[in-house]
Amino acid sequence: QLQLQESGPGLVKPSETLSLTCTVSGDSISSSNYYWGWIRQPPGKGLEWIGNIFYSGSTYYNPSLKSRVTISVDTSKNQFSLQLSPVTAADTAVYYCAMSGYYSPYAMDVWGQGTTVTVSS
Amino acid sequence: QSVLTQPPSASGTPGQRLTISCSGSSSNIGRNTVNWYQQLPGTAPKLLIYSNNQRPSGVPDRFSGSKSGTSASLAISGLQSEDEADYYCAVWDDSLNGYVFGTGTKVTVL
Numbered sequence: 001q002l003q004l005q006e007s008g009p010g011l012v013k014p015s016e017t018l019s020l021t022c023t024v025s026g027d028s029i030s031s032s033n034y035y036w037g038w039i040r041q042p043p044g045k046g047l048e049w050i051g052n053i054f055y056s057g058s059t060y061y062n063p064s065l066k067s068r069v070t071i072s073v074d075t076s077k078n079q080f081s082l083q084l085s086p087v088t089a090a091d092t093a094v095y096y097c098a099m100s101g102y103y104s105p106y107a108m109d110v111w112g113q114g115t116t117v118t119v120s121s
Numbered sequence: 122q123s124v125l126t127q128p129p130s131a132s133g134t135p136g137q138r139l140t141i142s143c144s145g146s147s148s149n150i151g152r153n154t155v156n157w158y159q160q161l162p163g164t165a166p167k168l169l170i171y172s173n174n175q176r177p178s179g180v181p182d183r184f185s186g187s188k189s190g191t192s193a194s195l196a197i198s199g200l201q202s203e204d205e206a207d208y209y210c211a212v213w214d215d216s217l218n219g220y221v222f223g224t225g226t227k228v229t230v231l
Contacts, residue, residue: 039166039222046123046209046222046223046224046225047158047160047166047209047211047222047225048222049211049219049220049221049222052220060218060219060220061219062219062220063217063218063219096165096166103168103171103172103175103177104154104156104171104172104175106153106154106156106211106212106213106220107156107168107171107172108156108158108166108168109168109171109177111165111166111167112165113164113165114165
């Protein structure tokens with residue numbers, strides 16, 4: 001069964017780069033027509049889609065974050081990553097990685113447990 | 122500010138039928154299929170309904186989805202205490218060229 005696990009620093013300073021990795025287990029990240037993506041949830045607020053990357057490398061980003069976001073895939077490590085730069089306090093959130101495409105291209109079928117990132121000096 | 126509007130809260134007693142609405146526009150719900158997610162307290166969201174009205178394996182048939190025009194709905198029949206959670210609709214928006222989540226609805230079982 002496919003599982004996802006986020007990892008990365010829990011604290012990032014303002015104006016620096018937030019870097020998170022999602023490790024995929026139970027299947028190859030490049031074996032099927034899946035999308036790999038990131039979603040975040042600020043404290044006490046709703047969900048916000050950050051972006052997706054297709055197994056072929058094509059990327060799709062939230063227009064409001066596009067200028068600051070990069071999502072990439074490392075097939076050798078079966079991981080995909082998120083970089084957000086520069087960050088401000090408004091980027092403090094729980095960050096989730098997710099997989100789409102098993103049931104529907106835009107339905108996020110499998111989620112990681114989430115990792116909390118705080119932006120503070 | 123989301124382009125998909127949901128009521129902030131909904132409540133019901135055990136056994137009741139509860140419906141949550143999701144209002145969008147011609148660029149999102151009007152053109153694309155709607156998904157629903159359930160987020161239990163302190164946990165990651167879980168896919169509840171995909172493609173407007175399809176249930177992933179393991180989701181009880183108490184949960185059902187529908188879509189009409191630029192609005193969608195999630196119904197929970199036979200409400201149970203374990204259904205207390207936040208519920209989000211979501212859909213691809215062709216104008217924004219991005220995936221959007223609804224504002225979320227907190228369901229309370231009285």
